[in-house]
Amino acid sequence: MLPRLFLFVFLTFIAFNEGKRSFEGNQVLRVFPNTHEQVEFLTKLYETNHELDFWTEPRAVGLNVDIHVENSHVDKIREKLNSEGFNYDVWIEDVQKLVEAENQTGADFYSTYHSYEEIITFLKELQQKYPNLVSLITIGKSYEGRDIVAVKVTSTKFSTPKSAIWFDSCIHAREWIATATAVYMLGQFVEKYGSDDSITNLVDNLEIYVLPVFNVDGYVYTWTDNRMWRKTRSPNANSTCVGTDPNRNWDFKWGGAGSSADPCSDSFMGSAAFSEIEVKTVGEYVTKAGNIKGYIAFHSYSQLWMTPWGYTDALPPDYDKQMDISKKCVAALTAVHNTAYEVGAISKIIYPASGSSADYAYGVSKVLYSFGVELRDTGTYGFLLPADQIIPSGEETFAAIKVLANEILANPL
DSSP, X not given: OOXXXXXXXXXXXXXXXXXXXXXXXXEEEEEEOOSHHHHHHHHXXXXXXXXXXXXXXXXXXXXXXXXXXXXXXXXXXXXXHHHTTOEEEEEESOHHHHHHHHTOOOSSXXXXXXXXXXXXXXXXXXXXXXXXXXXXXXXXXXXXXXXXXXXXXXXXXXXXXXXXXXXXXXXXXXXXXXXXXHHHHHHHHHHTTTTOHHHHHHHHHEEEEEESOSSHHHHHHHHHTOTTOOSOOOOOTTOSOOOOOTTSOSSSSTTOTTOBSOTTSTTBOOSSTTOSHHHHHHHHHHHHHOOEEEEEEEEXXXXXXXXXXXXXXXXXXXXXXXXXHHHHHHHHHHHHHOOOOEEEEHHHHTOOOTTOHHHHHHHTSOOSEEEEEEESXXXXXXXXXXXXXXXXXXXXXXXXXXXXXXXXXXXXX
């Protein structure tokens, strides 16, 4: 299977280890707020203390909050939590150990995490090997000048206009399992065409778009400098803090609940809607395509299948339809490895998020089946999911994708 790609392994190992920030002794604390006052305390901490890395945001009483704390701050933060009467556990004892374990090479390409360069090489080789199925589309450039590359998979069997399904991953740079899962599913569509009747039918009758690395610059930065980086890498005026949250920057209900005007916040919404060239490029492409009937943005972690809206607690007019297909997708997902997912509107099951991709795809691009999906796990490893979970994540998520694709094929919108 594309053996030339493994020539990258040694160079990737060097790039991964030289100059990278160490997380030795860093801990992840799982905090359990039991009162509204404790939720408010954590919310203020999240909004004002940017030395802390909140892996999950404060939401409500009884919902845990995972906080990544640098080793030099661990004692101070634990003392503060104790003084405020919080219950908490040391959820991850040493973050660096998980970072190192995550970078192990798997049995094949799909069972290993890969750099941006390796992924682009893989996509080019996939196109060369399957020229009648795979087209590479450079839809634009990132802020730092890297190609934003999407893949279109469809056969030439039928020339009539086809409905399309789009899924992208790694809009938040540190969510590596999202990219690895997308690459696995892309391989399934291509390599099993002609031998698997259900996949062949989908590829014959649909256009399937995959954008494995959305936030290109941020993803590269997680490999070269800071594994926990989330945002883009564009500078911010009058601030030393770099980057914008690309999932708060879409040109739909921008700047509302769940976004921050602070450039140092991980939820910084940007100076304006579509200020980030990556977000503007993808958003305009999805809208102009016109035939996209299903959109999924893959994230991690929490095991959630989420429908619009994120910007408000109000439910959209198509909520029942969106929930119906979501439940079917999750049932298929769970049937593979018994992985439990929660289903619901973004603002209700995770937190408010204005200016998000799922809201934009539904509200502007008019994609009825528009979803945000938080992949494995529920916090045992958080963003540092071991590589041996890539294939299981891909298998179960692919089962869900096929349900959605078949729904679009059976009921063209």
